[in-house]
Amino acid sequence: MQLIIAAVGHRMPAWIESGFAEYAKRMPPDCRILLKEIKPVERSGGRTAESVMAAERGKIEAAIPKGSRIVALDERGRDLTTMQLSQLLGQWRQDGRDVTFLIGGADGLDAGLKASADMLVRVSSLTLPHGMVRVLLAEQLYRAWSITQNHPYHRV
Numbered sequence: 001m002q003l004i005i006a007a008v009g010h011r012m013p014a015w016i017e018s019g020f021a022e023y024a025k026r027m028p029p030d031c032r033i034l035l036k037e038i039k040p041v042e043r044s045g046g047r048t049a050e051s052v053m054a055a056e057r058g059k060i061e062a063a064i065p066k067g068s069r070i071v072a073l074d075e076r077g078r079d080l081t082t083m084q085l086s087q088l089l090g091q092w093r094q095d096g097r098d099v100t101f102l103i104g105g106a107d108g109l110d111a112g113l114k115a116s117a118d119m120l121v122r123v124s125s126l127t128l129p130h131g132m133v134r135v136l137l138a139e140q141l142y143r144a145w146s147i148t149q150n151h152p153y154h155r156v
């Protein structure tokens with residue numbers, strides 16, 4: 001199983017890239033985190049946020065592997081505890097399907113894309129910058145994996 005993060009945004013600041021890489025490199029080969037960056041659509045020429053999100057939706061969908069489970073990240077999504085995430089990760093690893101996490105750009109994710117996802121999840125009730133969300137998500141996936149392995153990274 002692979003954990004794919006399809007994230008709108010590229011050319012991230014070095015601290016985002018190194019923060020993400022720090023956690024991604026800790027994952028084992030059978031549960032890798034793979035980042036697919038999506039170039040944001042420019043909001044120029046009077047383009048509305050809706051049309052930008054719709055255009056980005058097409059690019060995001062093209063980055064989702066066939067048959068993957070889809071988890072959309074949104075501040076209005078469901079709260080998960082780290083323990084719940086680790087239980088989900090354990091279930092996902094049993095069926096072996098890839099899981100793709102979607103992170104939107106400055107305007108967010110297209111409403112239809114969110115509605116079609118298997119789950120809508122938040123990492124906080126605050127609105128966070130998209131780069132920070134990928135770092136937080138990578139850390140939580142590593143933490144969730146470490147719990148499934150009884151690894152001492154997570155202390156109760």
Ligand SMILES: C[S@@+](CC[C@H](N)C(=O)[O-])C[C@H]1O[C@@H](n2cnc3c(N)ncnc32)[C@H](O)[C@@H]1O
Binds near residue numbers: 127
């Ligand atoms: C700057 S936010 C977009 C905010 C946008 N105005 C909205 O209403 O969704 C960019 C992306 O980061 C992710 N994001 C931001 N805050 C989040 C949170 N608290 N939980 C989960 N994802 C979040 C979402 O995927 C969002 O589409």
